[in-house]
Amino acid sequence: MSSGSPSRLLDPAIFPDLKDKIEQETQVKDALTQIVQKLEATNSYAQGLLSRIHATPANIVNPGLLAEVELEVKKEIEIIKELSDYASQHPYYKYNQKWSWTMNHVLFTVILCGFLGGMATETKPGEFGRLLTPDDISEILQVPVNVKDRDVFHITIEEYLTALTMLCDELSRLATNSVTLKDFDQAVQIQSFVKELFGGFLLLNLKNDPLRKRVDGVKYAVKKTEEIVYDLTVRKLVAPPGDASSSGEMVG
Known part of the structure; x- marks a missing residue:
């Protein structure tokens, strides 16, 4: 065999095919990153609103503050739907690290708002609301929890x-x-x-x-x-x- 002839041990189509797959994965990751960044920005603003509780006695917490947070959560729900629709087209555990950290913070925002008396939890002036359950979170964010039987976007118990x-x-x-x-x-x-x-x-x-x-x-x-x-x-x-x-x- 001359040095210029192709090797029978190597299919010349392997690397172009791998190149295409890598580019496709990069496109998916970039698209997910853009959606997650929007979600992070909205949630950061909501957490900034909630940080005011550290300078306000519980018995005079302005209900308007929680209403503002709930408004931001509604915006997050729309972004999460966009994320869910796109992410559910791809293997969950291949890409979930792209949004898991952000979803931790979104869940924290919703849980803290509910604990302070927002998110339709019952409370009295000067008292806390209640701890939202995973099912509560699922209903609020309109996302399933702990899905095991199909490959779709969902909230994990770990999150x-x-x-x-x-x-x-x-x-x-x-x-x-x-x-x-x-x-x-x-x-x-x-x-x-x-x-x-x-x-x-x-x-x-x-x-x-x-x-x-x-x-x-x-x-x-x-x-x-x-x-x-x-x-x-x-x-x-x-x-x-x-x-x-x-x-x-x-x-x-």
Whole structure:
């Protein structure tokens, strides 16, 4: 065989075919990136609105603030539909890393808004709403959860749990700022909730290493809020746990 003749061991069509496949995958990734960037921008604005809770006592949180956040969530729902329609045309687990981080933050935004009394959760002035479930999230965002029988865009249980760990971090920060605002009752409510949520995490047998590490980190949020409530109790700014006379007003 002369050096100039093609090898019988190599099909000359292999690399042009691979080149076409790589270009197709690049086009898919670029399209997903553009949609996800729109979603990130909208969600960042919503989170910026929610950050105002750190400077506002719970009993005077403006319902208009939550309404503004809900308006941004509606915009996110439209973008998520666009993302779902496009992503569902391609293998889920081949591309889901393109949007998973962003969806963690979207879920966190929705869960925090609901916990503060938005997203149609029932609440009273000065009290929190409730923790939205995966089914609640699915209904709000109009996206299925934990789909196993078909290859479509969906919210994973891991994304929901990651959002809950983010909620714990945010609430532990809110507990500190609540004390600064002399909203002691809110700090006590946060401590109780974070501790209860961590107890729920302990029931899970997590195999996902990054998620397990995030859940392990929740213990620091628990410790931080416990220290805050302990200090308030020692200073007689709140009644001891279990005391029905617990109050956010200074005693004595």
